[in-house]
Amino acid sequence: MFRVVVLGVSLKFEGRDIVSVKDFSRKEIDYILKIAQAVEPIAAKGSDMLKGKILATLFFEPSTRTRLSFEAAMHKLGGSAIGFAEAEIASVKKGENLADTVRVVENYADVIALRHPLEGAARLASEFSKVPIINGGSGAEEHPTQAILDLYTILKEKGKIDGLKIALVGDLRYGRTVHSLAYALSMYNIELCLVAPESLKMRREVLETIKETIPVTIRTSLEKVISQVDVLYITRIQKERFPEPAEYAKVKGSYKINLETLKKAKKNLIILHPLPRTDEISAEVDNTSHARYFQQVWNGTVVRMAILALILGAIK
């Protein structure tokens, strides 16, 4: 048993689903972040903590990045992984519903990471499953492990989350990562700035919830914002989320970060991106001290290791 001494805090994670960040208190999220810190050294050298355990990755929508991150996390803990990478090769083709798929796969695996094109899919799955469900992205709704790895990156890079000014930039309507991240950030004492074109502004239900606890400003232009923030989180405008191609064409390329736009930035600004990027961040930014989007990827594996170890009871 791997033991982490976290100042007397001990929370119950074993057997829990990770469907939405809204299911967790700040205290619980802080605990996950602390476990991630404790687990990080293992990420480089491997461990036998989850030996004999199996992760099923059920990806009804392709996502190389998230799927490989979960599988790498499982392997680094000594476990194994099974699964599928797209609906085409699943029994869905044969007309099976998600509840049945989950009640089948829970017999093969100790934990299921699910990505699905429909909102509510992960919640539904968690209601039928005997093993924990981790939401690996459901529709345009949520992507909780991404939000936690984003927090972990901010914490690692800035030493704190409270007190920061943070901008979320780009597609705030269809981008699921920013929904989960906004909910998560609203548990901290931060100032949030939302920058999006009119047609892609933050969903109302998210906005109303977060405004209850943190100050939120809304902008369509990035220009002034960039000089004021500590963290700039920019997302790809995802063609595949638009019902109408014409709507996509209008907003494509709205925000671009390059050396020119960064001239006004604070010296310690960090830039995050859930990746993949298209043209939002120029390659020339990659070598600046602002770029942290590839470190985010590493942190993703670390955070997923922490989550897997917690919900499978290997860390109490």
Next chain:
Amino acid sequence: MFRVVVLGVSLKFEGRDIVSVKDFSRKEIDYILKIAQAVEPIAAKGSDMLKGKILATLFFEPSTRTRLSFEAAMHKLGGSAIGFAEAEIASVKKGENLADTVRVVENYADVIALRHPLEGAARLASEFSKVPIINGGSGAEEHPTQAILDLYTILKEKGKIDGLKIALVGDLRYGRTVHSLAYALSMYNIELCLVAPESLKMRREVLETIKETIPVTIRTSLEKVISQVDVLYITRIQKERFPEPAEYAKVKGSYKINLETLKKAKKNLIILHPLPRTDEISAEVDNTSHARYFQQVWNGTVVRMAILALILGAIK
């Protein structure tokens, strides 16, 4: 070495192919079932029994369920798995024949689980392969590990197989699982009832073989049958097996199990289904004491663990 004391019985399984249930005697199948019972505790906690061994899953036809079950079984025994999930991504695309594919893959793996759309594919593969071939479904013909897990489920739930009245219901012509199961059941002292629409009745070669050893009645209506049987095994009518869509439309939805149809059932009736289901069994049946189709899935992994351990020589 894992040792099972089975009342002096010791049969040779190491290196054997699992192509058809007809290749096995009742004594041998009973032995596999006993090994499955012995192995079941390991299914929950994992083992190193097959450490260093590799399973190749060559699925020329998609089947999430069967493929994941084999891979989970292998991982639970400490082994690893490689393979492909559909012909599209295989070198078949480049015009390679099955014999060559097998003679290549036998160099990568210690055992091969094969699913193929053509009847006879598993037999052909076994003739060319130096490593054991497990038939994971070939055409509409056979699916032997499914039949053995079906037997295992009946044995676990009923405490015996001999003496039972068992109905096979649905597509008995194209459904490969019922062919293998009928052959397997014909080795036991049971009464079999076959219920199918005229166009989907049991293949003649199967019927003639099983009638030599067990009493078989043939019905088109499920109504009277349901009150008489101990085990009701129902299958999906598989659209993809029909040469003509019009033929499918005629028989689609022929049999449906719901609370109404179950009113006449014996109190201890158990309902099995190889899954995935479409509309043959209503969701309302899932919580009744009759439903055993999700337990079947678990049993599938257990039986495949037993088979892998036996043919790879980890259990003698």
Next chain:
Amino acid sequence: MFRVVVLGVSLKFEGRDIVSVKDFSRKEIDYILKIAQAVEPIAAKGSDMLKGKILATLFFEPSTRTRLSFEAAMHKLGGSAIGFAEAEIASVKKGENLADTVRVVENYADVIALRHPLEGAARLASEFSKVPIINGGSGAEEHPTQAILDLYTILKEKGKIDGLKIALVGDLRYGRTVHSLAYALSMYNIELCLVAPESLKMRREVLETIKETIPVTIRTSLEKVISQVDVLYITRIQKERFPEPAEYAKVKGSYKINLETLKKAKKNLIILHPLPRTDEISAEVDNTSHARYFQQVWNGTVVRMAILALILGAIK
């Protein structure tokens, strides 16, 4: 630490990319071949040499054979594997460039095996990656691990490479394996004969390079050549490499090895083929003493084990 005593030779492989055979000296290739000999016994029984290490197989083009060989090699050394088997399911679909994909995946894995349809892809990847890149085939250009396993097969079967007469037959223009093999063979004291139809003759840049160090004869007919050589390496004429289907039709089936053509062969001639084959080698040849193409497959796993162990520092 696994230690191989190789007569005082000790070369630096840890952390190196395997992009082209041209990046290696003969001394280095000989060293890989010696390590392969030392590692071969492990291929049958498994090892924990790379426990905790992860291989990512990024196959932007399908190749069951090469992908499974790398994964089997990794599993036999106690490591694990993650990845994708075709570009369709990769984030490429979302418009990501290769440099970003590599900078993401290096966070999940300790080594990356890459197959890509474009020439130069592996080299580009190696420039961006912090972890070693193994070229698993890039465009029609190179396939270095195939070349090394071909050398290993010749060495095992003939006891030497120097002094042999070797023919490369078939598609010498688009076939990437023959390019890598020609470069590799040009480091040894051999005589090379290139047999190809006019439209598929060896690329000029390869030919000019190898002619600097070894004698090369060029033929369009296989007839006379077959009686003179010790090793006949024949390749499939790959339809998918031809820009024009009409060009393919003209040369399809140019060379066929059967019992008749082998009548004139040397008694100890060995026939190699990178597989898959189509009709270049008749099935009747498989059981002759000349056939070595399935042994090549086994050797491929052994050589890839040696390479993985070397570049990950498990063997010094």
